[in-house]
Amino acid sequence: MRHSKLVPEVNAGSMADIAFLLLIFFLVTATISSEEGISRILPKDCLNGDCGATIADRNILRIIINNNDEVMVNEDIVLIENLKDLTKDFLDNNGDDTCGYCTGNKSSEASDNPKKAVVSLQNGPLTTYRQYVTVQNEITKAYYELRKSYSLNVFKKPSDELTKEELKQVQEAYPFILSEAETK
Numbered sequence: 001m002r003h004s005k006l007v008p009e010v011n012a013g014s015m016a017d018i019a020f021l022l023l024i025f026f027l028v029t030a031t032i033s034s035e036e037g038i039s040r041i042l043p044k045d046c047l048n049g050d051c052g053a054t055i056a057d058r059n060i061l062r063i064i065i066n067n068n069d070e071v072m073v074n075e076d077i078v079l080i081e082n083l084k085d086l087t088k089d090f091l092d093n094n095g096d097d098t099c100g101y102c103t104g105n106k107s108s109e110a111s112d113n114p115k116k117a118v119v120s121l122q123n124g125p126l127t128t129y130r131q132y133v134t135v136q137n138e139i140t141k142a143y144y145e146l147r148k149s150y151s152l153n154v155f156k157k158p159s160d161e162l163t164k165e166e167l168k169q170v171q172e173a174y175p176f177i178l179s180e181a182e183t184k
Contacts, residue, residue: 058109059116061090065135067126080134087142091117091174101150101173114146114174122181139178146174 063083064072071078073086093110094102102113111117119139123132147170151159155166162170 055118056112056116058095059111059118061087061111061117061119063087063119063121063135063139065121065123065127065131067124069128069131071131071135080131080138083135083138084142084145087119087139088146090119091142092146093117101154115172118177118179120179120181140176143174143176147171150174 062072062074064075066072071080071083073083078086089104089107090110091114092099092102093104094106094113095104095108095110096112096116097106099113099115104110121135121139148159150173151157151162151166151170154169155162159167159170
């Protein structure tokens with residue numbers, strides 16, 4: 001005679017509901033890391049200044065990132081490693097001999113002084129985000145190094161030890177003027 005053992009069954013009807021609730025719980029409570037943006041202070045509306053002012057051609061450093069991620073400075077293709085130094089030379093030029101703290105070589109093809117210099121950045125529609133950020137970083141490094149040098153020469157201390165007034169003076173000496181033009 002055969003004994004049949006009864007095996008208890010697990011009611012799996014509510015398993016799908018529990019799995020669905022757990023999935024929703026983890027989706028709602030999980031933090032999803034996202035790309036960090038570029039830290040820039042946007043200019044205020046032009047209420048006091050002349051927003052339509054004409055900028056002399058020699059005071060504009062045109063940087064273009066084409067669709068092949070090649071960097072062009074004033075229509076010459078350059079290596080990304082050279083961009084920081086080219087930007088520094090352009091900004092610190094002292095072309096009009098009014099900048100007492102500039103150490104540039106007074107080239108007729110670079111800016112009059114750092115307060116008049118504008119870096120114009122334009123990118124193609126197929127430019128990669130990585131290359132765009134790399135170019136932004138090189139431009140920022142150029143400004144940082146010029147400001148650091150100014151801080152050491154004028155205040156005899158590194159920029160992280162400056163007071164708010166001194167830091168403001170450094171930023172006024174080398175204002176970060178970046179124009180991001182639309183793609184044509």
